[in-house]
Amino acid sequence: MITVLVVDDDFMVARVHSGYVARTPGFAVVGTAHTGADAVRLVDELAPDLVLLDIYLPDMPGLDVLRALRNGAVDPDVIVITAATDVDTVRGAMRGGALHYLIKPFTYSALHDQLQHFATLHTRLTALGSAGQSDVDEVFGARPRAGAGLPKGLTEQTAELVASTLREGEMSAAECAAAAHLSRVSARRYLEHFVATGRAHVRLRYGATGRPERRYRLS
Known part of the structure; x- marks a missing residue:
């Protein structure tokens, strides 16, 4: 089971996103945080595999939280979920090591695709004792294609x-x-x-x- 911490300042949004995660087989929400400080604390306490991280938090920017997690002892993977669309924020998330960047509002299917992508990476890397170039190419090339996961009737x-x-x-x-x-x-x-x-x-x-x-x- 892949454990997830949901971080969002809006209680209702956090509940919705937690529901999305709970609907996805193989994933479980282990906690929610509504401030940056709580996010850092809960990552240390719960050691989740994945953090869904909002950028607009009341006490500190989400990118600062991302940097704090990268310097911490647990260092989980992170998917940014935010309404922020400015390029500097997108670039900061990328440089901070975020796996993906989902812009609010999004549907369950959009998050589901990214969770499944993460599960593929997680399973693949866990199974490897050491990685050859072909393994690395498979992991880094496993991102969803632009046309993947189209609803029925679309080509x-x-x-x-x-x-x-x-x-x-x-x-x-x-x-x-x-x-x-x-x-x-x-x-x-x-x-x-x-x-x-x-x-x-x-x-x-x-x-x-x-x-x-x-x-x-x-x-």
């Missing part, structure tokens, strides 16, 4: 077409559909999948009347 070829279209800039589902020569319903399915898996962001543009327009852009 990798069309996913890449939609992604290529979205590289032109922010657009609505209707604009993307027109540019990619797809139906609006089909384009929106791919766009919402990209949002759910962290490959794209969405914002609402409000007009004078009616429902707000959803605008998509690649992460």
Whole structure:
């Protein structure tokens, strides 16, 4: 069983993320923390295999927590889960050794993919007495492909077409559909999948009347 510590300043969000972990076979939540200090303390006490770490904490930045964990005795693996989208924070998480960076809000499937990826790495490394180059290549090359884990009815070829279209800039589902020569319903399915898996962001543009327009852009 892979043990997980969930760190988030929002009690309800921490509960949701803990529920996501609990739904995933082979994983168990051993604790939750709502401050950076509690996160560091609980890692020392509980020695989790994995930490889901928020960046916006009330007492210290999540990147400082990440650095503290890297200098500690336990040194668990970390997946950053945050609403922070600035490049400096992403770069800081990468340099701090985070395995992945999930942007809130995300769905269970997005976190599930990363937990399964972590389980693959964890199992592979645990089984190795020593690592040859082929073993290292397998471990470091085991990240999920962009088109992996597509919901039923979606194809990798069309996913890449939609992604290529979205590289032109922010657009609505209707604009993307027109540019990619797809139906609006089909384009929106791919766009919402990209949002759910962290490959794209969405914002609402409000007009004078009616429902707000959803605008998509690649992460």
